[in-house]
Amino acid sequence: MKTYKNYGYGLMGNTDSVVLKNLKLWNGRKFEQRETLAINSCGRIVDAPEEGSKEFDCKGALVMPALFGLGLDFMAPLRDDVYTFGDGLDAMHRGGFYGGLYESVANPIDDIEKLSAAAKRLVQNGCYSDLEIKFLGAYSQEFGSNSLSEMVELSQGLTDSFGKSIVDGVVGFGDGNAPIPHSRFLRLAMEYGKMTGKRFFFQPMDKTLRNSGCVHEGAYSDMLGMKAIPRVAETIAAYTILEMARFLQVPVHFKQVTCGETLDLIRTARKNGLDVTCDVGLYHLLLDDSCLETLDSCYHLIPPVRSAKDCEALWTGIEDGTVNAISMNHTPVLRQDTLVNFEDSVPGAVSLEIALPAIWNKLSARVGEARAIELLSTAPAKLAGAQPACEVGSDKPVNLVVLAADKPHQVESSDFAGHVYNSPLLGKELPSSIVGSYIYGVWSEA
């Protein structure tokens, strides 16, 4: 069984110096064969290794920028006795993530106290300010679509009496996975939020068309008699949002797009000059609704995984540049909430620990290595206003992940942090494996 240490994120000046041997290093354009790569105790790539550096034989593995995760939910503080912020950070480290965009579904960050509390929990769990965790704020109180949240204060963050930042402001606004609000509230929220200049993040879902659906409306849902969510629940919501964004000239982002029809709307909106970005979820690229036949609640995701045709349309969107980033939507679900039948289970899946080995080979084969890194690291970081994992040619500290692309890995429950392993890929064999990471000065080997 693997063991992971308590990382102590970002304790600069007390970091690991390492020498990686026999590796292929990403140079910004391609992977180049290197005999050694030395990183000093300040986290910088140097020519000569420091004395006492740890050595690691990468055995030809790929060394690339660490990842940035969109859609992180560590469930705390609602049940942080079970899955803590620390577990979430552990999951990030295991998966080679140096940062992410945090958005609590269970406990909306709808005022400055909640933002401050969330940031404090990160610090309490060993996460220092140099780890790139950014926050999304809610645009409505308690995701209720009745009262506006304190968007201006949320966007400003908190400073001390000397003007030093205590908590950065949120990077955008979104109401978690709540269906889009009625049009009047949508208008008011975007109108008010426009003052902040921040982007609005929506998971496009029409509430009435979703109804109580839990799977994609298609051949499998009808065959199995399951309550389903049609594509049109997404496209109608997307259209409404785009029209409001055009009307108010507010930048928007669509989270977890699931079908080609929505991507078509985005393409058209961009042609018309709208500032609209989007991501697709990791599992929506890896699964289709044929998985429903097992009736296993691990496939309960909202928005649902759709048909093979939809999945292919998402890949087309990845290839042609319509899709900006691949999101992780890391949602721990407690074990007791999975010990029920599909429809009664809590939707969501953890993903951080296995995302890279699950998708790298297919992704890099379809779009090339540069675009793959962009989709998993630089583009999501840019969307969240975060620093990149590392900058080629600069002397800034680096964040790297080491992937053995040809070393399959059987996913086990022990791969996941916090004893929470609700993943559709549990028990499956992944085509590659993470063998190490260097994140904010901490070197760890899997």
Next chain:
Amino acid sequence: MSALEIKHLFGLRGVSKHDIRMILDNAKQFREILERPVKKVPSLRGMTVVNLFFENSTRTRTSFELAEKRLSADTVNFTSSNSSVKKGETLVDTLKNIEAMKIDIVVVRHKGTGVPKFLAENSNAIIVNAGDGAHEHPTQALLDMLTIEEKLGTLEGKNITIVGDIRHSRVARSNLWGMTTMGAHVTLCGPSTLMPRNTDLMDKVTWESDVKKAVANADAIIALRLQKERMDDALLPSMREYRNTFGITEELLENVKDKVIIMHPGPINRGVELDSDIADGKHSVILDQVTNGVAVRMAVLFLLAGGRANEDV
């Protein structure tokens, strides 16, 4: 006699012709026993069956309970209204607790699709599906098939028309899987808002929106119960319009085969999906279905338990 290929009865999709044949043949033997003065056989003596009903049910639960008693099994009824489920216990914990009482077979009804399969994956008991969501209700379909064979001799080549709320019907789904496996031609008919929208994986049946065309060549017509909630959900405008458009009426039966049989899984909404004159008329085999329900459930329980008492039958 060879054993069933299935270990549990989750549904009829994927169940072989061999297994369905065996269940129907055994049910015919049990049907004869039910006509005897002494209707009880010792086939499941010493075995305990739990009827785990998370949804309200009168006739299905009673039918199962009677089948279990006729087979001499010890039976326990467990309903969600008097259980710790209401206190927040998980489904698995409920089952584990029941299983710890050394039960052998669980008959389960639940609103959630896949609950029987889920329970089987988490216990050692034999699981029988008594209805899971809109997914399947296999024993209802088996009793329908038994009734058709009893009245028409065979299912092979027969035209079976199912009319009503197909989309939400577990009875329709189990029937279409089971009957097509046994060689029948199945036609499904109903208003467009109550029909499945994606039929790619249900391509062995005929879809018809005109009820007159749907029943014209039918050997058996199964009318499904129309739930009043469908009106509240705006899936239908009114009971009246439904009756006039899709109801099985005297007028509709003027242009069907003389020997057509009329079936209904019950309970009937008289004057809605089925007129009273038809429900009580010469074509109706509805009460035979009820009797056959006990026989089919006896066969299912007996065969899944291992068929060990075959000689006793």
